[in-house]
Amino acid sequence: MVDLTHGADGHAAPGHDEELELYHPTNWVTKYVFSQDAKVIAIQYGLTATAIGLVALVLSWLMRIQLAYPGLLAFIDADHYYQFITMHGMIMVVYLLTAIFLGGFGNYLIPLMLGARDMMFPYLNMLSYWIYLLAVLVLAAGFFVPGGPTGAGWTLYPPQAILANTPGQQWGIIIMLVSLMLFIIGFTMGGLNYVVTVLQGRTKGMTLMRMPLTIWGIFTATVMALLAFPALFVGALMMLFDRLLGTSFFMPSIVAMGEQLPTGGGSPILFQHLFWFFGHPEVYIVALPAFGIVSDLISTHARKNIFGYRMMVWAIVVIGALSFVVWAHHMYVSGMNPGFGFFFATTTLIIAVPTALKVYNWVLTLWRGDIHFTVPMLFALGFIVTFVNGGLTGLFLGNVVVDVPLSDTLFVVAHFHMVMGVAPILVIFGAIYHWYPKITGRMLDATLGKIHFWVTFLGAYAVFFPMHYLGLLGMPRRYFEMGETAFVPPSAHTLNEFMTIAALVVGAAQMLFLFNLAWSLRHGKEAGGNPWRATTLEWQTPETPPAHGNWGPELPVVYRWAYDYSVPGADRDFLPQNDPWPGEPAPAPDTAVAEGAR
Amino acid sequence: MEHLADDRVMQGHTAPPKMSGWRGFVADWASDQGAFKGVSWGKAMMWVFLLSDTFVFGCFLVAYMTARMSTVVPWPNPSEVFALEIGGTSVPLILIAIMTFVLISSSGTMALAVHYGYLRDRRKAGLLMLLTAFLGACFVGMQAFEWTKLIHEGVRPWENPWGAPQFGSTFFMITGFHGTHVTFGVIFLIIMARKVLRGDFDDGRRGFFTSRKGRYESVEIMGLYWHFVDLVWVFIFAFFYLW
Numbered sequence: 080m081v082d083l084t085h086g087a088d089g090h091a092a093p094g095h096d097e098e099l100e101l102y103h104p105t106n107w108v109t110k111y112v113f114s115q116d117a118k119v120i121a122i123q124y125g126l127t128a129t130a131i132g133l134v135a136l137v138l139s140w141l142m143r144i145q146l147a148y149p150g151l152l153a154f155i156d157a158d159h160y161y162q163f164i165t166m167h168g169m170i171m172v173v174y175l176l177t178a179i180f181l182g183g184f185g186n187y188l189i190p191l192m193l194g195a196r197d198m199m200f201p202y203l204n205m206l207s208y209w210i211y212l213l214a215v216l217v218l219a220a221g222f223f224v225p226g227g228p229t230g231a232g233w234t235l236y237p238p239q240a241i242l243a244n245t246p247g248q249q250w251g252i253i254i255m256l257v258s259l260m261l262f263i264i265g266f267t268m269g270g271l272n273y274v275v276t277v278l279q280g281r282t283k284g285m286t287l288m289r290m291p292l293t294i295w296g297i298f299t300a301t302v303m304a305l306l307a308f309p310a311l312f313v314g315a316l317m318m319l320f321d322r323l324l325g326t327s328f329f330m331p332s333i334v335a336m337g338e339q340l341p342t343g344g345g346s347p348i349l350f351q352h353l354f355w356f357f358g359h360p361e362v363y364i365v366a367l368p369a370f371g372i373v374s375d376l377i378s379t380h381a382r383k384n385i386f387g388y389r390m391m392v393w394a395i396v397v398i399g400a401l402s403f404v405v406w407a408h409h410m411y412v413s414g415m416n417p418g419f420g421f422f423f424a425t426t427t428l429i430i431a432v433p434t435a436l437k438v439y440n441w442v443l444t445l446w447r448g449d450i451h452f453t454v455p456m457l458f459a460l461g462f463i464v465t466f467v468n469g470g471l472t473g474l475f476l477g478n479v480v481v482d483v484p485l486s487d488t489l490f491v492v493a494h495f496h497m498v499m500g501v502a503p504i505l506v507i508f509g510a511i512y513h514w515y516p517k518i519t520g521r522m523l524d525a526t527l528g529k530i531h532f533w534v535t536f537l538g539a540y541a542v543f544f545p546m547h548y549l550g551l552l553g554m555p556r557r558y559f560e561m562g563e564t565a566f567v568p569p570s571a572h573t574l575n576e577f578m579t580i581a582a583l584v585v586g587a588a589q590m591l592f593l594f595n596l597a598w599s600l601r602h603g604k605e606a607g608g609n610p611w612r613a614t615t616l617e618w619q620t621p622e623t624p625p626a627h628g629n630w631g632p633e634l635p636v637v638y639r640w641a642y643d644y645s646v647p648g649a650d651r652d653f654l655p656q657n658d659p660w661p662g663e664p665a666p667a668p669d670t671a672v673a674e675g676a677r
Numbered sequence: 678m679e680h681l682a683d684d685r686v687m688q689g690h691t692a693p694p695k696m697s698g699w700r701g702f703v704a705d706w707a708s709d710q711g712a713f714k715g716v717s718w719g720k721a722m723m724w725v726f727l728l729s730d731t732f733v734f735g736c737f738l739v740a741y742m743t744a745r746m747s748t749v750v751p752w753p754n755p756s757e758v759f760a761l762e763i764g765g766t767s768v769p770l771i772l773i774a775i776m777t778f779v780l781i782s783s784s785g786t787m788a789l790a791v792h793y794g795y796l797r798d799r800r801k802a803g804l805l806m807l808l809t810a811f812l813g814a815c816f817v818g819m820q821a822f823e824w825t826k827l828i829h830e831g832v833r834p835w836e837n838p839w840g841a842p843q844f845g846s847t848f849f850m851i852t853g854f855h856g857t858h859v860t861f862g863v864i865f866l867i868i869m870a871r872k873v874l875r876g877d878f879d880d881g882r883r884g885f886f887t888s889r890k891g892r893y894e895s896v897e898i899m900g901l902y903w904h905f906v907d908l909v910w911v912f913i914f915a916f917f918y919l920w
Contacts, residue, residue, distance in 0.1 A: 100888075100889045100890065102887075102888055199718040199722070200718070200722065200887075201887075202886055202887040267729060270729075271722045271725055271729075272722075274725050275718050275725060278713065278721060279710075279711040279712065279716065279718050279721050280711075280718065281709070281711070282710070284709060285709070285710065286707050286708055287706065287708075288703075288707045305725065305728070305729040305732075306732050308729075309729060309730075309732035309733040309735075309736055310732070310736050312733060312736075313733060313736035313737055316850070317740065317850070320834060320846065320850065324834045324835060324846075325834070325835040326835050326842070326843075326845075326846035326850075327842055327846065328744065328843070328846060328847075341835070343842065344744075344842060344843055345744070345843070346743060346744065346747055349740060349744070353736060353740070
């Protein structure tokens with residue numbers, strides 16, 4: 080750890096990286112609680128996201144029970160049902176998926192996969208987590224305030240979100256908006272870290288085009304998040320003013336309960352634009368890290384290089400860019416100029432091109448590979464199937480004329496649960512099974528893992544596949560109960576019961592997973608440094624779990640891309656990125672790049 | 678440059694042909710270790726942050742324009758609303774002109790502070806930063822005066838005597854959010870000036886929170902933020918007061 084020298088003018092000399100001045104923890108609190116080590120922060124993010132995710136899981140159970148057996152649980156009334164919907168959606172999208180992919184996997188994998196000692200700004204990184212935790216606690220506080228959490232739906236559309244008689248209008252909506260703003264502030268702190276570490280903090284030899292696709296996915300998603308979250312921040316702030324100060328940003332003239340409200344002149348559509356300018360990129364903020372991780376899982380467990388690496392990278396970047404010009408496809412029924420509908424339908428359908436390219440490349444990676452049906456691989460394969468499924472219904476909904484009748488039916492619910500609910504969560508599971516040995520030094524139990532996979536995968540299909548059918552029947556979403564509805568046949572109700580039972584079983588299977596996580600911590604098989612015989616740098620650390628600072632005295636030097644599996648002529652079926660084969664053992668330390676600092 | 682050479686040595690290959698056009702552009706961005714050569718982490722982070730913050734202000738301004746263009750009630754005339762009575766005559770936009778002048782001038786003093794920082798002239802750099810902070814504080818002070826005047830005249834976030842209620846709401850929200858940025862800038866300028874004057878960047882004293890050593894480059898990074906806040910003001914000025 081040599082401090083680097085600077086030119087007389089205080090600039091870092093060109094080509095020199097400042098060596099990361101690591102904060103060295105001195106006691107238990109700075110090591111495990113207020114830790115500045117990205118690996119600890121990653122685990123904190125992961126555990127917090129999982130904890131709040133369990134709340135969302137229970138809420139989904141309650142909703143399913145209400146749909147299949149209306150009145151069975153007497154405490155669920157219409158207001159509660161809407162509150163459950165809102166909280167389930169917001170928790171899953173923002174506080175679980177975004178946080179665990181970027182805060183969790185991002186923090187753990189970016190420094191390790193790039194050969195860095197830590198994130199570039201560890202203190203900021205620590206703050207990021209604690210503000211995230213605060214956001215989660217504020218969100219959870221919504222359950223305990225008078226009137227309960229907001230029941231406006233996760234899209235929080237005004238004016239209904241802040242009008243009287245919407246559940247949680249009193250406190251819940253304020254809590255929700257404040258929590259979202261806190262989340263965005265905390266995320267920005269972490270996001271700056273991820274972006275700058277990827278751009279400026281790579282080890283020697285690690286060009287951008289040698290980065291594992293996991294990092295490409297997380298990096299692109301973070302850039303998108305830094306550009307998309309501002310819109311939500313602004314929307315949330317303006318709605319907060321509408322609610323607290325009585326401004327009319329989003330409030331038109333309204334007569335409610337026979338009374339003229341004092342608001343007027345605001346535009347509810349403006350909120351929808353701001354929300355979806357965030358909301359649509361958000362879908363890909365969740366999906367792109369999943370794309371990246373799944374590419375690495377498939378390549379590693381099929382012992383074959385990823386097919387079309389460069390195209391995979393470009394597909395990620397293109398999807399990220401396109402996702403900023405499609406947002407209004409969420410607003411076809413809000414009413415807009417038909418020309419805009421045409422534009423947004425076109426851009427939406429164009430996204431199918433790079434996405435399909437990725438799917439083809441995954442399949443071609445598997446083609447004639449040496450496929451090992453390990454637990455991570457099962458989840459990766461499950462992801463591909465589920466994602467294709469959800470993507471195809473996306474083509475339906477991207478077209479204005481098809482979307483208008485299907486919008487506000489269960490078809491939409493089935494679509495987004497498949498594509499951005501089940502699919503990314505399968506990847507999260509796969510990733511946990513894959514990297515748990517590096518994080519803890521022990522393997523997760525494979526038998527429990529396989530049970531977990533099959534129950535989750537088949538169960539999720541049992542829940543969401545019939546939902547497409549119900550949606551095509553015209554069964555509306557967000558209805559507390561159906562009552563006497565002539566166009567919904569009695570058989571649909573049987574299907575509803577079936578889906579609920581499946582949902583309960585899938586939820587229960589997650590308890591098995593949690594048990595596996597806890598049990599394997601002590602009793603799992605010793606993993607060793609590189610149990611999957613993978614090429615990426617995080618598996619080449621001198622210690623497992625990686626020590627503070629990740630690497631020994633020398634940072635690794637990268638000689639190749641991340642996908643050298645089954646290279647003809649090599650003595651093993653994988654070549655780690657820092658393996659110089661077939662060149663000389665190790666290059667002379669390069670004098671041009673701050674020798675001392677390396 | 679050195680990085681490209683390193684790559685060749687490492688791979689044991691001969692020099693790759695220098696790429697031009699699109700491929701060369703990509704190769705430059707994707708090159709070894711760092712995308713931006715000679716750019717420190719702190720500076721890169723500030724640029725990324727400013728990009729994100731641009732989107733925040735962009736959304737604010739777009740929201741304001743939407744409100745202004747879709748309102749069915751007349752929008753108050755800014756040159757009358759923001760006029761001051763001086764010596765019995767009404768001078769339009771005079772206060773805002775002075776505020777703009779002060780803020781733009783503070784960008785100049787900030788730039789000088791950066792210059793003297795790199796010359797390691799502690800005293801001049803520190804004092805110029807304090808001067809910048811003073812000008813920033815003046816700006817916020819005048820903004821407070823303007824707010825007070827408007828509030829006395831009956832402007833509220835939810836209504837005003839002259840027309841569309843969105844006038845008050847967007848005015849207080851956008852200038853308030855910008856003023857908050859300036860205020861944070863002033864606070865950080867004072868903290869940084871103290872560090873500079875005390876010589877923290879010369880003797881390698883470690884930061885209170887981050888326990889990292891600071892460098893004179895921090896002055897420049899601070900400057901980036903400050904110039905950004907000025908630039909944003911130019912847009913607010915143009916869209917809110919001149920429109």
